Amino acid sequence: MTNIKDVAKLANVSVTTVSRVLNKHPYVSEEKREAVLDAVKKTNYHINRNAVNLSKGKTFLIGVVLPYSDHPYFGTLLKGIANAALEHNYKLVLIQTNYQKDKEKEAFIMLEQKQIDGLIICSRVSEWEVIEEYVIYGPIVLAEKNITEQVSSTYIDHYQAFYQALNHLYTNGYQSIGYCINRKNGVSSQQRERAYHDFLKEKQIPFDQNYIFDGYLNFEDGERVVQQLKQMKKPPAALIVTSDQVAAGIVTCCHNLGLQVPKDLAIIGFDNQPIAKYMGITTMEIPLSEMGENLFLQAITREKVSQKRVNVQLIERQTV
Amino acid sequence: MTNIKDVAKLANVSVTTVSRVLNKHPYVSEEKREAVLDAVKKTNYHINRNAVNLSKGKTFLIGVVLPYSDHPYFGTLLKGIANAALEHNYKLVLIQTNYQKDKEKEAFIMLEQKQIDGLIICSRVSEWEVIEEYVIYGPIVLAEKNITEQVSSTYIDHYQAFYQALNHLYTNGYQSIGYCINRKNGVSSQQRERAYHDFLKEKQIPFDQNYIFDGYLNFEDGERVVQQLKQMKKPPAALIVTSDQVAAGIVTCCHNLGLQVPKDLAIIGFDNQPIAKYMGITTMEIPLSEMGENLFLQAITREKVSQKRVNVQLIERQTV
DNA sequence: GTTTGACATGAAACGCGTTTCATATCGTAT
DNA sequence: ATACGATATGAAACGCGTTTCATGTCAAAC
CATH class of the missing domain: 1.10.260.40 (lambda repressor-like DNA-binding domains)
Structure with missing residues (x-):
């Protein structure tokens, strides 16, 4: 050589x-x-790129932390990040965590050891203190509303979005509203829970623990939701589903069982994925691709943190 | 510092x-x-990891070339690769190409410049000569039947799989069979086309150019397929669809339009994605996750190339 | 009593490109 | 005639960890 x-x-x-x-x-x-x-x-x-990296103290690599790479939500977000990276001549290092803290830690260590110039965390499990500990080594960017001023973020106001969805259902005549999430302890879920409680209180609707469905992520999970519903004496009349994938599964399952949507069950999905458009599912649009692009830009910006709140838009279709 | x-x-x-x-x-x-x-x-x-990389001449990074990261096929493949990488303490560098040759080239250059230790190409656009030119710089692994002996590969015999699908339809009484692919010029499509022609010849079924549907990749594309079918005087009685996503879209669309599956249209999908299981779609199972794992292992093996043929299995459900 | 091997430690070379600083030339401006 | 800026080029330092090689103990083996 x-x-x-x-x-x-x-x-x-x-x-x-x-x-x-x-x-x-x-x-x-x-x-x-x-x-x-x-x-x-x-x-x-x-x-020899490694010699250049050493000499320049820069690698043109950005780490991307995400739990799964085979879910459309993260797939689309990743696409947005990847497209922006392409444009700016950066490459991405994929760090799939399956929501394990120690895997996420590895990403921080890569930053610390200068193997990557910045880090994008699409979904976090580490505590904020851990993140704060590592910001000195390079830009850390979150797809979540920041608590500390030290990191940049591009986030959705889940409280607001959820409240909006609830309101839409309410003004359309639905009183008993449940919702369906992936991780009860996830960051966004907590915001949603607050919105839910606040909303119920405002409208003086009693809270029912059974109206919260936890642990649903994929299309095929929709069936489990419907099974659950069928066994309830007083099932909710409407459901907010935080992933279009699951919403699509629910709608398909309802069709198969002869349940009418929205008559028997109204649905609001989240993300506005192609499948939602195609199946006519009312959904809260999240501009994932654009979010990805913005996350990337924040990740290559040193010395200046920024926060960008992304607006979620209600897309009315036929499931409400 | x-x-x-x-x-x-x-x-x-x-x-x-x-x-x-x-x-x-x-x-x-x-x-x-x-x-x-x-x-x-x-x-x-x-x-400083860059100093280590320089000194050792190794980075513990493997490049992964794929066209889109937001399609379940590649998402699942990627997951398999990522899980194996996790286990072996490697990280992945994602190179999203959108099927552009020059982006793929960048991946080769990274290998040449020692920024990555190996390269996994999930879907290729470059010529084999280009690949051969770069094998001296590190292991290049293909998810496709290799032409040169110099690279490792983990591949599906698309000819065989397609032939098997055709046969299954034929023995179930379907004579006019069409198929639906993503890229007519893709490597696997060419194998399928051969299988298709050979099959027609064997069964003495005349060839109809209109029975080949090109350019369909996602769930929402299913609708376009059905629209096409409806406008044909003599539509095929059965369709082999090389992606479960599209197959699911077709089935859903048929339901919406009151078309009976399989009576009016039989469907065989490909991949055996969760959605196929859920929707009861007969499909050719491709063990994508396992393929990914094997690809990774091949990518970290220097000096020894290997070829692994992966078997595709017919999963009988309700669409044939 | 001497050889041999295990244990311990550091100087220096090596992997390799970038960048600063010093030096030098040549033409144009004063 | 002098000065200054633009052009051109290379030595050496710098970024930083790994590894080879040389050297030195000390105890067990012969």
């Missing part, structure tokens, strides 16, 4: 000059430039 | 000793070991 020294020797110049030519710096005579390029070709020289 | 030298100075040892301690090499006295660890703590020292 040849290195810059070999090239310099062959071209009869200094390594500095070789470096200048390769990086297109000015002040190199045409004569030497050609000699260098010639030597590069002759020796089949290729720069 | 402190470096190993600072630590050595503070601990009153050589950098060699510090390196030994940090890498848990033997032959270091307990006394010095403690002094070093103490100094590491006091200086808040963190190793």
